[in-house]
Amino acid sequence: MSEQQHEPVPYRTFILTWLALLILTTITVVVSRIELGALNIWAALAIASLKSSLVIFVFMHLKQESKLFRVCLLVMLVILAIFIGLTFFDVLYR
């Protein structure tokens, strides 16, 4: 079962990630209180994506998983982007 299980991740890695997430959360809240117009939403999304990639790669051990896992994740995200993006070809130009 060598390839089946990966090495346990040391506690501090997780704790540091957690701190990073907390900091990012405060950043979103602060940024959202500044009036940036449409930028607000993009900033929020950018930070959220950053946070989620932290969760995915560290907490969910994607770092240790084989390439297959990352490729599949990519496929899913591409499809997701297509679903949302192409819908907007209608909504934006209606």
Place this chain on the structure above:
Amino acid sequence: MNPLSNPTAQAVDNVLIYIFGFSLILLLGITVATIYFVIRYRRSTNPQPTSQVHGNLWLETLWTLLPTLIVLTMFWYGWVNYVGLREVPDNALQVKATARMWSWQFEYPDGRRENKLYVPVGRPVKVNLISVDVLHNFFAPAFRIKRDAVPGMETYLWFTATEAGSYDVFCAEYCGLGHSAMITTIEALDQADYAAWAQPAETPQPTAEPHGLTILKEQGCTGCHSLDGSPLVGPSFKGLAGRTTRLDRDGKIEEVEADADYIRRSLLQPKADIVEGYPPIMPAADYLSAEEIEAIVDYLLQPADE
């Protein structure tokens, strides 16, 4: 699909013929090849396969690229002709079409309302579609045009009748019970007839039907309510006057004498009291003016004269 001379139909038919033509050729090619191989290489004459080839890069690239080109031309031809269907000539006659379960109403710039779409021959007509309840679709096969009527949104289409005559209009978006009955016609009149029709009749003809009845027909009430007692979606208007209707007030049945304000209520808040055994689908007729409603009430209440 008889050849038609009007512009929209021609635009669409070009594409149809182009694509069907290609498709026919391709289909024939494939079928003939298949049948030929099946006969030529049948087990009885060809007991052992005479080739074990796994593939052929050139052939495969060929029949990847060829279809690509073919479909791209199809796409382009389809698109350019579609653009033509969306660009309305600016001298177009504007008509507002209201779709409701299950009837059409056409309103002209001069405020006149009709259930059939009367248009002059030779002049482009722009139909602005709206719906008051669910999705409907204005489909005129003779002009190859089709567009949904969407509640809360205005859509449009245009056409030009090149020959006088009467052309079918269907509702081509499923809208429930009366979907297949939601049919009307485009009446294309040549100049003289159209002029005659277009000028307002100042003196109402002696044989004019009661005003209320006209409204009922205009408003598409008759789409759901028959005048001859035959049951449609809604109860028939025949003998409505003084009829005691059994109402279903959420669960408990009540008997009501159909009098003036009952009818007003039925018109303005149909959901308030539902006639027993009927679905609660009657649209509120609050878009009617007060006198229109009175006219309807009067008409419905006058005793049925035998």
Place this chain on the structure above:
Amino acid sequence: MSIEHRDDTGDRFGMWLFLYTEVILFSGLFILYAVSLYKFPEQFGEASHKLNIYFGTINTLVLLTSSLTIALALSAIRMGRNKQSLVLCLTTIGLALLFLINKYFEWSAEIGHGIYPGSAQLAAMGPGITTFFNLYYFTAGLHGLHVLIGASLIGVVAVLTARGRVSAERCGLLENSALYWHLVDLVWIFLFPLYYLIL
């Protein structure tokens, strides 16, 4: 019956696939959100001000922490510290409950103001705002449901750990429940700014 045959990587892979389906499920609601935001920008801003940002922020912290604890629980079991792992699992469940309790108070407050799907008051606020709150309730509700499921999964894991059925060699179940729990966290990471923070 198929013979006892074990493939942890396969199990994890299957779990990831399942998580993808969850993401797509929520994405449907996010498409609706995006389109409505595009149609009613200022109504959305106004509506989101009606949401209590403190509840939102606290819940974010709670979920992030719970993600940490469950991740730690996995490391712990891998290092053979089953007791610790059990404690961490229970903490995670505790945090999940805390999250739900928060939600309960938040929602009852809003419902107290007569703001809930189909309420007359909401309808009175006009199109954009109604859309916002309906979407908010459905998305948050669906997410809450996932919190519930995830918590009970981890509950099962905890019991099995206590019984010694989950251990350094056989921690697949804990691994997958943890994955699921992280997804719950991920959804909230997007849900939070979109509903509580847009101006």
Place this chain on the structure above:
Amino acid sequence: MNEATPRYGGFFAESPRPGILGWLLSTDHKRIGIMYLACITSMFIVGVCLGLAIRLELIAPGPTIMGAQTYNATFTVHGVIMIFLFIIPSIPAAFGNLLLPIMIGARDVSFPKLNLLSWYFYISGAILAVIAIFSGGGAPDTGWTFYVPFSTQTTTNVNLAVTAAFMLGFSSILTGINFVTTIHRLRAEGMHWGRLPLFVWTLYATAWIQVLATPMLGITLVLVLLERLFGAGLFDAARGGDPILFQHLFWIYSHPAVYIMILPGMGVISEVIPTFARKPLFGYWAMALSSLAIAFAGSLVWAHHMYASGMSDMAIMIFSLLTFLVAIPSAIKVFNWVSTLYKGSIQLAPPMLFALSFIFLFSIGGLGGLALGAAASNLHLHDTTFVVGHFHYTMFGGTGFAFFAALHYWLPKFTGRMYDHKPAVIAWALLFVGFNITYMSMQAVGIQGMPRRYYDYLPEFHTLNRVSTIGSWILAVGLIVMFVNLWRGIRGGRRVGNNPWGATTLEWQVPSPPPMENFGAQDPVVTKGPYDFKGVVADEY
């Protein structure tokens, strides 16, 4: 199988549990596959009988055998049953479960218990759907597309129907997850990607669509439900909603779904044709990759169902272009099938007949799809019976005939018995002729402009409709002959060996019916490609 002979009974005989429980609680992929096959076939029979009723009603203008409400309910239920209960699970869930593990040299799928669970979701969905027909407010009358706002207003059992569809979607998702994982993790030693049978490739592509598209259907249906329960107004224009958005969400799933339907069918054809041409499939990699290409491109084109919906013209241009791109991989497949026949040694056994007619019928359907995909011509053809013709050609003429081919091809494997060939050929002829009469005339009347979902029609459409109805009777006879013949074959057909057709994929090397663990003591080691016919002999012919 039930006769009390000491003969070898394969997985039908061996079971840890006796009797019916041995099936209902079995996690063996073959037993689950058989259970799927049984349910799906019965659902199919219900569906086609409804189809027959539809045609009977349309034999003449005006009411003939039913009222308008009944008619609307009939085509709705016909559509729902055919789509969600028959065609989507037909080949993947039934034959996929039966064959996939054996074909890749595995003992079972990755998650046998999940597999059983997904069957239970299927059966509960089926039961709910049936309840929806017979209970309360009457059978749903929305059409299988559940378009709002009508679906949120009608008083019929839409809630139940929607819940049923939701469960069926979940069942389909579980199957998808299972197959993807299985194909990645459980391939036997030596079974690398270049040696997978094409059927496995198509199942793989299908499974990905099931995983990535189906959840969108789930959330859409949930929203319809919430709309009906709480009146949230998310799709209600009056309250800031957008009815067209529903159509987007619905088709984001339901277009990819049509490739869930056709891809496994294409896989079956890619197995049958080489076997009866005794020749390797032409262009293996082109076939494998085009399956993935279809799956991917298929998720880019959903809005070609919405050209007339009031969607923006920009979107129409984009989606029309993408729609045409989907046609290309399909074209590649067709050309490769045909050229596989070249210089083969062709045997017109029943499965081959169905496979060859698949090519013809699917081509007609698909080429019709091109006319629908072009923006201008779609405006004339949209929601006419031409569309109905198109999708019956693709679904029934395509997937349906592939399903029949699979039945004739693999049933001998799983029962160890062979049906009579003469009745099978007669049935095929009847089906083929009846099919074209029925749907060719339907397409023709559509081009003349008859809208679909029409309970009543104008006199000018009468002739073609009558022809179509008569065609459906020929179809009916053909189907009955086929089913009866197959049934007799299963019960009392003559015994055949492990490899009646002389096919090369792994399932033909195990005994028929296959034993519980598929490969006895040790797992197989694969040393050659899937279509290497050297030295393989058929014990038939």
